[in-house]
Amino acid sequence: MPAGLRRAALIGAPALLKVAASRRLCEHEEMSFIVETDRLGMRPFHPDDAEPFLAMYNDPAVMRYLTAETAPSSVEEMRQRIVDYPDYKKHGFGRWSCILKETGKFIGFSGLKFLEKFHGEVDLGYRFFPEFWGKGLATESGLASIQYGFEVLNLKRIIGMAIPENKASVRVLEKCGMSFEGYADYDGTEAVLYAFERRQD
Numbered sequence: 254m255p256a257g258l259r260r261a262a263l264i265g266a267p268a269l270l271k272v273a274a275s276r277r278l279c280e281h282e283e284m285s286f287i288v289e290t291d292r293l294g295m296r297p298f299h300p301d302d303a304e305p306f307l308a309m310y311n312d313p314a315v316m317r318y319l320t321a322e323t324a325p326s327s328v329e330e331m332r333q334r335i336v337d338y339p340d341y342k343k344h345g346f347g348r349w350s351c352i353l354k355e356t357g358k359f360i361g362f363s364g365l366k367f368l369e370k371f372h373g374e375v376d377l378g379y380r381f382f383p384e385f386w387g388k389g390l391a392t393e394s395g396l397a398s399i400q401y402g403f404e405v406l407n408l409k410r411i412i413g414m415a416i417p418e419n420k421a422s423v424r425v426l427e428k429c430g431m432s433f434e435g436y437a438d439y440d441g442t443e444a445v446l447y448a449f450e451r452r453q454d
């Protein structure tokens with residue numbers, strides 16, 4: 254494990270980081286987890302996630318700080334967006350659906366995204382249904398994503414951005430071991446920019 258990441262694990266939740274890069278078989282092979290944490294299985298988006306995914310878009314509490322995003326108008330449109338999501342093929346990674354292992358249910362998404370419009374930086378992002386907030390799940394998924402980014406994708410740097418008022422999101426970036434670097438204009442919104450650079454061993 255990179256030394257820098259050990260720091261993140263200590264700041265965050267030391268017991269959570271057992272990113273097995275596991276391929277635990279689910280009902281369908283395409284729903285296999287890429288990464289598991291204590292409580293979460295993380296896997297690529299699947300068209301069958303469309304209904305809960307759309308429900309997140311339609312929840313004002315979830316979208317409070319995500320005003321630039323437009324919600325799909327139907328489950329069918331949501332399914333199509335998932336089918337068309339280009340990141341896995343284009344960049345070899347993308348955000349992942351998060352499945353609560355205890356129930357097998359989709360509870361949100363988390364993970365890495367290649368930002369073409371932002372100097373090719375790789376960004377950590379997350380979104381969960383409100384009933385799952387405040388339990389450390391975003392941090393747990395964020396730490397696992399960072400570990401995957403450094404150990405499997407061999408990235409050197411991962412950033413995170415949030416509008417300053419989104420205190421929970423900023424706190425997650427901090428708990429994932431990221432450091433404040435300044436402010437950034439992302440798609441016309443002023444965001445705080447955090448980053449985690451992998452230390453060269």
Ligand SMILES: CC(C)(COP(=O)(O)OP(=O)(O)OC[C@H]1O[C@@H](n2cnc3c(N)ncnc32)[C@H](O)[C@@H]1OP(=O)(O)O)[C@@H](O)C(=O)NCCC(=O)NCCS
Nearest residue numbers: 315379380381386387388389390391392415420421422424
């Ligand atoms: C941001 C989000 C993913 C956080 O998920 P979560 O699972 O609740 O996060 P965690 O439990 O891992 O950590 C949340 C931290 O923020 C803190 N927090 C929450 N609300 C806060 C507030 N208003 N002010 C300060 N800290 C706050 C929590 O206390 C916790 O920190 P702690 O462990 O030091 O107490 C969740 O709120 C969400 O899905 N929001 C809607 C989508 C979104 O805004 N995504 C981010 C876009 S940049």
